[in-house]
Amino acid sequence: MDVIRIRGGKRLHGVVPISGAKNAALPVLCATLLSDGESLLRNVPRLRDIETTAALLRFLGRNVEVDTPLVRVSGNGEPRPEAPYELVKQMRASIMVLGPLVARYGRAKVSLPGGCQIGTRPVDQHLKGLEALGATIRISRGYIVAEAPSRLRGNEIVFDLPTVTGTENLMMAAALAKGKSTLVNCAHEPEVEELALVLNKMGARVNGAGTDVIQIEGADELAPFDHAIVSDRIEAGTYMVAVAAAGGDVLLENAPLEHLEVLAVKLRAAGVEISREGTAVRVRRDKPLRPVDVTTAPHPGFPTDMQAQFMVLMCLAEGTSRIVETIFENRFMHVPELGRMGALIDVDGHTAHVHGGRPLSGAKVMATDLRASASLVIAGLVTAEGETDVQRVYHLDRGYDHMERKLAAIGADTQRIKGDEHIKGDEA
Numbered sequence: 001m002d003v004i005r006i007r008g009g010k011r012l013h014g015v016v017p018i019s020g021a022k023n024a025a026l027p028v029l030c031a032t033l034l035s036d037g038e039s040l041l042r043n044v045p046r047l048r049d050i051e052t053t054a055a056l057l058r059f060l061g062r063n064v065e066v067d068t069p070l071v072r073v074s075g076n077g078e079p080r081p082e083a084p085y086e087l088v089k090q091m092r093a094s095i096m097v098l099g100p101l102v103a104r105y106g107r108a109k110v111s112l113p114g115g116c117q118i119g120t121r122p123v124d125q126h127l128k129g130l131e132a133l134g135a136t137i138r139i140s141r142g143y144i145v146a147e148a149p150s151r152l153r154g155n156e157i158v159f160d161l162p163t164v165t166g167t168e169n170l171m172m173a174a175a176l177a178k179g180k181s182t183l184v185n186c187a188h189e190p191e192v193e194e195l196a197l198v199l200n201k202m203g204a205r206v207n208g209a210g211t212d213v214i215q216i217e218g219a220d221e222l223a224p225f226d227h228a229i230v231s232d233r234i235e236a237g238t239y240m241v242a243v244a245a246a247g248g249d250v251l252l253e254n255a256p257l258e259h260l261e262v263l264a265v266k267l268r269a270a271g272v273e274i275s276r277e278g279t280a281v282r283v284r285r286d287k288p289l290r291p292v293d294v295t296t297a298p299h300p301g302f303p304t305d306m307q308a309q310f311m312v313l314m315c316l317a318e319g320t321s322r323i324v325e326t327i328f329e330n331r332f333m334h335v336p337e338l339g340r341m342g343a344l345i346d347v348d349g350h351t352a353h354v355h356g357g358r359p360l361s362g363a364k365v366m367a368t369d370l371r372a373s374a375s376l377v378i379a380g381l382v383t384a385e386g387e388t389d390v391q392r393v394y395h396l397d398r399g400y401d402h403m404e405r406k407l408a409a410i411g412a413d414t415q416r417i418k419g420d421e422h423i424k425g426d427e428a
């Protein structure tokens with residue numbers, strides 16, 4: 001397994017190109033199952049999760065050419081409507097082939113994703129929504145077996161809580177259902193809006209994406225599409241925090257600041273300068289950091305996917321801050337690893353109190369999930385002495401395109417030490 005080795009203490013200067021959004025590219029790739037012909041995706045990030053989704057689409061019978069930032073998906077006729085455990089366990093977002101397969105071919109067999117490091121991650125909302133559209137669902141030996149003997153029919157679906165991939169799965173199913181569907185209590189994430197843009201390009205009629213209520217007029221047939229994926233707000237946010245932590249002055253090219261307002265407000269409160277310069281976002285920090293309290297929430301609230309990274313920043317602030325994680329039940333696994341680097345963080349259930357202002361020192365640390373990995377790399381950037389080896393970086397590679405290279409390009413002392421690859425469970 002690869003290790004990323006970081007020597008701290010370097011301020012960061014230069015330009016970081018922000019890639020396409022992983023969590024937009026994944027549902028859009030699944031949407032290619034809704035039509036025949038060749039679809040073209042542009043600005044796709046070079047990530048393990050993209051390769052995993054390509055492998056899944058190939059397993060289903062589609063032709064997929066990954067030449068990032070371009071991905072071509074083509075193929076006609078009914079695919080093999082099965083997503084096997086071996087692929088789904090690598091990436092829970094594989095569940096998003098369920099809606100398209102049932103809507104288009106009337107049947108699908110998709111492995112239950114199971115839990116992961118950050119939580120049990122149930123998919124009950126996905127299944128309830130498909131039943132509301134007329135599918136029959138049964139669980140058999142770890143697999144979801146969904147059937148729709150006749151075409152799905154539009155209906156009203158109320159989510160018990162906002163779920164990003166649940167909203168996306170049902171949008172894709174409803175796009176080919178007969179008649180109108182109304183999805184209520186939807187996730188507002190920008191990635192949901194991106195999928196709606198693509199479904200409308202394909203010939204569906206989707207209105208209200210980005211709000212609580214999404215109205216969808218199902219089409220009898222959908223067409224392939226050509227679409228450039230929106231920039232990744234979480235990648236951009238991660239580099240914003242990295243510069244805030246290490247100090248310096250960096251431009252983030254194509255960073256979607258409009259999707260990062262809450263993070264920007266919190267960073268400014270901590271003493272970080274955030275400003276827009278053309279299509280770039282400029283991040284500067286050269287004075288002491290102030291403690292800031294944060295509670296994660298569905299979009300447009302503070303993103304849970306930025307919680308671990310922001311916690312590292314608070315370890316450097318002069319004082320105590322409170323971080324509350326409300327989305328997942330176990331998303332503080334970076335805390336013990338940060339503790340091994342000298343951080344003082346008290347966890348009580350969903351609340352962490354970060355006692356900042358203590359110097360961090362380099363250590364061997366273990367990545368446990370995608371965003372925790374990123375937080376450990378950021379911690380390595382700011383150690384007062386020693387070097388940090390972040391192990392199990394396959395977690396990092398799922399969601400960040402060679403983070404060590406992008407950091408080295410702006411002055412960080414980071415390098416990747418190759419090891420033998422092992423693919424483990426997933427959490428995204």
Ligand code: EPZ
Binds near residue numbers: 125
């Ligand atoms: C998406 O996961 C993202 N992944 C996650 O990003 C992100 O952390 C999460 O949304 C929250 O923003 C992708 O978009 C591929 P949810 P998702 O369904 O859709 C509960 C990353 O780092 N829930 O919005 O799986 C669930 O347990 C990854 O890129 C149910 O109870 O998350 C959680 O507590 C990690 N039943 C809450 O809802 C359901 O049927 C929100 O989960 C579905 C979800």
